[in-house]
Amino acid sequence: MNSWPFVVAAYAIAIGLTAALLILSFASMRRAEAAADALSRK
Amino acid sequence: MHALANPARFLRFARPATAWLLLAGLAIAIAGMAAGLTLTPPDYLQGETVRIMYIHVPSAWLGMAGWAGIAAASFSQLVWRHPLAAIGGRAVAPVGATFAAICLITGSIWGRPTWGTWWEWDGRLTSMLVLFFLYLGYIALAAAEQERGGQGRIAAIYGLAGAVNLPIIHYSVLWWRTLHQGESIGLTGSTIDTSILWPLPLTLIGFTCLFGAAVLIRMRAELAQAKIEARIRRMGTP
Numbered sequence: 001m002n003s004w005p006f007v008v009a010a011y012a013i014a015i016g017l018t019a020a021l022l023i024l025s026f027a028s029m030r031r032a033e034a035a036a037d038a039l040s041r042k
Numbered sequence: 043m044h045a046l047a048n049p050a051r052f053l054r055f056a057r058p059a060t061a062w063l064l065l066a067g068l069a070i071a072i073a074g075m076a077a078g079l080t081l082t083p084p085d086y087l088q089g090e091t092v093r094i095m096y097i098h099v100p101s102a103w104l105g106m107a108g109w110a111g112i113a114a115a116s117f118s119q120l121v122w123r124h125p126l127a128a129i130g131g132r133a134v135a136p137v138g139a140t141f142a143a144i145c146l147i148t149g150s151i152w153g154r155p156t157w158g159t160w161w162e163w164d165g166r167l168t169s170m171l172v173l174f175f176l177y178l179g180y181i182a183l184a185a186a187e188q189e190r191g192g193q194g195r196i197a198a199i200y201g202l203a204g205a206v207n208l209p210i211i212h213y214s215v216l217w218w219r220t221l222h223q224g225e226s227i228g229l230t231g232s233t234i235d236t237s238i239l240w241p242l243p244l245t246l247i248g249f250t251c252l253f254g255a256a257v258l259i260r261m262r263a264e265l266a267q268a269k270i271e272a273r274i275r276r277m278g279t280p
Contacts, residue, residue: 003091003155010148011075014097018252021140022064025259032266039273 049265052126056258063255071248077241085238094152096241099227100249101144105173106208108138108253109201112180113208116201119194126261128194129268131201132184133260137253139177146170157221165218169211176204 078096085092111134119127149167150160161167184197215224226233227242 001155003089006151006155007079007090007093010094010151011079011097013147013151014101014144015075017140017144018249021137021256022252022259025137025256025263029259029263029266032263032270036266036269036273039270 049126053262053265056262060255060258060262063251063258067248067251067253067255069248070244071252074241074244074246074248077244082238082241088156091152091155092238094148095238096245097249098145098148098152099242100246101141101148102170103246104249104253105138105142105145105170106211107250108134108141109173109176109204109208111257112138112201113205116198119198120202128184128198129261129264130257131180131194131197132188133257133264135177135181135184137256137260139174139181141249141253142170142174142177146174153221159221162221164220164222165214166211166222169207169214173207173211176207180204 075096078093082093084090112131115124115127115131115134118124119131146167149170153162154160180197180200183200184194187194187197215222227239232239
C-alpha cells in the first residue's frame with residue numbers, strides 16, 4: 001500500500017486547521033482592537 | 043503570573059510576545075515538518091507513515107497541555123480571583139480543542155495503514171475523544187455563563203473537574219493494553235531511533251509557540267471586547 005497519501009492528508013489537515021485557527025483568531029483580535037480604539041476616540 | 047494581573051501590564055507584554063511567538067513558531071514548525079518529510083528515513087515496520095508522528099505527537103501534547111492550562115487558570119480564578127484567569131481559560135479552550143481534533147484526525151489517518159482501521163474504542167483513543175468533548179462542553183458553558191453576566195465560576199469548577207481526564211489519557215496505554223502502542227517517549231529516553239526522532243523536538247517547540255501565540259491573540263481579543271462592553275455600559279448610564 002502506498003502510504004504517502006495518508007501522510008499528505010494528515011499534514012494538510014494539521015496545517016489547514018492550525019492556519020485557520022491563527023487567521024480567524026487574528027482577524028477577531030484586529031476587529032475587536034480596532035472597535036475598542038474607535039470607541040475610545042469618541 | 044500575578045505581575046501580569048493588570049490588563050494594561052499584560053497587554054504591554056502580550057503585544058510583542060504575540061509577534062515573537064508567531065514568527066518563531068512558524069519558522070521552527072515549518073523547519074521541523076520539512077525535516078520530518080524529507081530528511082529522515084522511513085521506519086522499517088511502518089514505512090513512510092511514521093512521518094505523521096511529527097504532527098500527531100505535538101497535537102496530542104498540546105491538546106492535553108491546553109486542558110492543564112484551563113485547570114491552572116480555573117484554580118487561579120477560584121483561589122486568587124486572578125482578573126485574567128477566566129479570560130485565559132476562555133482563550134485556551136478553542137485552541138486546545140483544535141489541537142485535540144488534529145490529534146484525533148491525524149491519529150485516525152495514521153491508524154488506517156498501520157492498524158487496518160480508522161477507529162477503535164481503545165483506551166487512549168477514547169480518552170482523547172472524551173477530552174475533545176470536554177473542550178466543547180467548556181466552550182459552551184463559559185460562553186453561556188459570560189452571556190448571563192456570570193463570573194465564570196461554574197466553568198472554572200468544570201475546568202478543574204475535567205483535569206481528572208489528563209492522567210487517564212497519560213496512563214491509558216499502560217492500564218488498557220489494546221491497539222495504541224505503549225509509551226515510546228519518556229522523560230528518561232525514547233525507544234525510537236535518533237535518526238527518526240530528531241525533528242520531533244522542532245515540531246514540538248514550533249507548534250507550542252503557535253499555541254502560545256493563538257492564546258495571546260484570543261486573550262487580546264477578549265480584553266478589547268471587554269473594553270468595548272464597559273465603554274458601551276458607561277455611555278448608556280445617564
